[in-house]
Amino acid sequence: MSAYPFEGRGTACRLKQSKPKMLLFSHICSPKYVTGAEKLLLFMVRELVPTFTCVLVVPNEGIIAEQARGLGVAVIVQEIPLLVSLYLALPHMMNELEEKKREKAWRELFVFLHRQKPDIVLTNTVVHPLPAIAAKTLEIPVIWTIMETIRETPHTHEAAALIEQYADYVVGISESTAAPLRTPGLLPKTTIIPPSWDHAALSPVSWPVNRMNRRRQFGISDGQRLIGYISSSIFEAKGLQHFMEMAVDIAERHPHAMFLIVGNPVDTGYFERCLDHARGRNLMERFRWLRFEEQIETIYPAMDIVVVPSLTVEGFGMTALEGMVFGKPVVVYGSGGLAELGEATGNADYVVPTGDVDGLFSRVNALLGDERTLQAVGERNAATAIQVFGIAAYREKLRMFVSGLAIRSYSPPRLVRGTGMTVYALQDGELRPFGSEGSFLHAGHRFEDVRLVPDEFIASLPQGPPIGGDNALSRRSTSKRRRSRRKRLTRGAGRGMVQRRHRQQERRRSRRKRRMTRSG
Secondary structure (H helix, E strand, C coil), rough: CCCCCCCCCEEECCCCCCCCEEEEEEECCCCCCCCHHHHHHHHHHHHCCCCCEEEEEEECCCCCHHHHHCCEEEEEEEECCCCCHHHHHCHHHHHHHHHHHHCCHHHHHHHHHHHCCCCCCEEECCCHHHHHHHHCCCCCCCEEEEEECCCCCCHHHHHHHHHHHHHCEEEEHHHHHHHHHCCCCCCHEEEEECCCCCHHCHHHHHHHHHHHHHHHHHHHCCCEEEEEEEEEEECCCCCHHHHHHHHHHHHHHHCEEEEEEEEEEECHHHHHHHHHHHHCCCCCCHHHCCCCCCHHCHHHHCCEEEEEEECECCCCCCCCCHHHHCCCHHHHHHCCCHHHHHHHHCHHCCCCCCHHHHHHHHHHHHHCHHHHHHHHHHHHHHHHHHHCCCCCHHHHHHHHHHHHCCCCCCCCCCEEECCCCCCEEEEEEEEECCCHHHHHCCCCCCCCCCEEEHHHHHHHECCCCEECCCCCHHHHHHHHHHHHHHHHHHHHHHHHHHHHHHHHHCCCCHHHHHHHHHHH
């Protein structure tokens, strides 16, 4: 029995016979760490498996591909270009999109979709538009999940217009991600489904042991307080420098404070400059660094406070939510979804204006100075996180969303044409051009049934023999007519030659007769 039974918008929505096929396109698949967008996509895949035959499409092998297979989900590797300029709303994004469409991968995407025959396509993140565009061209329903907040520029409306054009449904993970899409055309298409987690999968009973083991590994005693910073990828926008500026001041104020950095540096130079704040004050012995840890249930329990100083407009702030789930006080910059998360969980006092390092310091300093408050805030966060963002709330929102999907079986186009005038019939994976307008009409087709498709789609498929106007029967008939005509002409030419010879002979006889008469 499906967890999310369709109540149908038409017979195609019924799931009584079989589950519809959904292709889910991940923009990345890191072999070293899992980003927030990857984590949320995989979580959604797991929740959709009871309803759909899910197939995860990744650009390369990596961690989420392996995890998806562990869930019994098929995985296909298909490299597809990304369009980061769409997320950044840059002035050249449409020109860059056209350049991507000239790449071989764009043509291969059409063939891939045509062969897979999905009933619906889901593309993940703003930077991954090509699956949506190709699927929409083939009239396959498209869900576009927006994990990040499109940058605010003079071209943001163009980015939103592209999403509106190629998405049948838009799922945002926060009001922040949906804000740039609040246009009249996108309002009815957009649904907010905040992230969640499987609490049982985090093995809460193991947390006390994990805390003890990790702190022993890091050389942290029971009397010390560990302040943590976590980011799957460490780069400037994730605010490590601000964390370090705060941390060194806290370290000098609180001798029992220790610090843990978890993440993979993207820019080694930037990372080293951040550590220089501690080196310059001879405080490096108070800091620990862990490149990446897939099992978060072994890391968060070791911490006492989590700080998320993101400088970018976050789509949600999964790290902050995870900190709350593990019962930790969480101090954040109010960047996009992080501010929403703070308000929703009663943590507005721990939301600091973006860039305010002194604000980070004052909140962490107050928590370290009041053990009772530190414990109370952590306990409250654990309860509120489950209440507001727990799996029950997530499943209900997802159920409502899925029940409203209009899904139809993939129907390959039968008659297509690109920007040229040639019309093709799509037969057995081949495009067969019609030899003439007459052959098209003679086959019983109507021009209003021809689907306009990009030239890339025409170029992506092999071409078969023409239909009508150039077939073998017409060639044989034409050749026969030509031979008959030559034969008639030859016969006519032969009679003319005989007549001309006869006239010449008559003229010669007449001349001889006249000469004989004169000589006599």
